[in-house]
Amino acid sequence: MNIYLWKEDIEDGASVMTVEYRPVEYGKDYDVVNNPDIFELYIDGKEVKE
Known part of the structure; x- marks a missing residue:
């Protein structure tokens, strides 16, 4: 999923x-x-750990 700040972006x-x-x-x-x-969260390719 790609995240945008504004709809126009x-x-x-x-x-x-x-x-x-x-x-x-x-x-x-x-x-x-x-x-x-059994799933992992990644933000910009880096794993997010709790």
Whole structure:
């Protein structure tokens, strides 16, 4: 997901950050609703830990 500060920035492609919520084993098809513990949060490519 690309994050923008203003609606107008979407058209220009000037995002301020990228957020990903992906499974630990990349390429696997997991259900995020029923198995959220096997997903990791990344902001601009860096993992976010609690």
